[in-house]
């Protein structure tokens with residue numbers, strides 16, 4: 428038996444991915460850009476064992492068993508990495524052996540904190556380590572087929588997922604924009620408003636937006652290309668006020684499209700909206716933009732803030748929202764691996 432254990436962090440989208448042009452291949456209608464958090468923070472941890480003695484492929488997520496063979500996304504990731512492994516003649520783990528996979532998130536699953544991103548990035552990365560497949564851009568096309576946002580978590584720092592133009596999706600890849608070291612004092616504060624599973628998954632929500640929202644195509648054609656170009660410039664120049672304005676505007680536009688969906692997808696709640704108001708008045712009071720909120724498909728807030736401003740912001744948050752769980756998340760590197768593959772007697 429061989430086993431491997433890996434940890435992968437979530438990434439928080441700044442320009443959001445919302446909408447697919449191909450459901451099975453998970454090809455997006457627009458580019459997106461995110462920042463990957465540190466490996467000590469919001470993470471998925473996955474152990475995969477392969478053995479000649481296993482009868483079936485099996486998987487447990489947070490201790491509950493999932494029907495792997497019936498889950499097309501899990502099977503695409505498994506088969507995808509195994510196909511890349513065919514090129515690796517020296518591999519020790521036989522492709523005919525079944526695998527047992529156990530994964531656990533150290534934060535709420537399916538609550539809009541990007542568990543699918545960390546989860547599938549970790550799965551694909553662990554499989555690549557198990558079979559000795561190189562970690563490269565092609566691997567992002569496999570993580571993408573588990574969950575779109577997962578392709579961005581294979582890199583640390585700021586990452587862009589390029590929508591691509593080819594029908595087979597081979598150019599729909601994630602690429603680093605800059606490494607984590609480029610902007611080392613960038614932090615994220617996570618405000619957990621509600622840790623329950625969302626009512627409408629990201630997959631279902633974006634399907635409904637693509638078929639019913641009349642605003643979504645305008646976003647794709649007229650907003651995202653310019654916004655991703657400007658965001659890249661702001662990141663490269665470490666220009667926090669420009670970065671912040673793009674971040675908040677894109678979060679607001681994404682939720683406007685969610686509401687323009689019919690029936691609407693309501694991901695933010697009253698506390699989320701109070702956080703939006705709070706951040707704007709906080710920035711106004713200090714006369715400088717020091718905090719930028721963004722909300723994924725859920726009510727929980729991620730607030731981008733520079734390290735030197737974290738303590739002041741956190742104190743203000745705790746005064747206004749005394750009962751909310753808050754967590755200051757360090758911004759570190761990308762993915763880490765426990766070790767190389769282990770052989771068990």
Ligand code: ADP
Pocket residue numbers: 471472488530531532535536537538539540541542543544545546547550574627628629630723724725
């Ligand atoms: P989120 O906002 O948390 O990303 P999604 O609706 O996009 O929510 O995805 C949640 C789904 O992602 C889960 O129901 C599960 O299928 C998958 N997922 C979450 N964590 C993991 C993990 N660690 N390993 C594999 N799959 C995971």
Ligand code: DP6
Pocket residue numbers: 439440442443444445453459541543544573574575576577629630631723724
């Ligand atoms: C709002 O990647 O979870 O977080 O590809 O269907 O698995 P699937 O969806 P998912 O969608 C993420 C949507 C988002 C924005 C983003 O992460 O870019």
Ligand code: CO
Pocket residue numbers: 541542543544574576629
């Ligand atoms: Co997700």
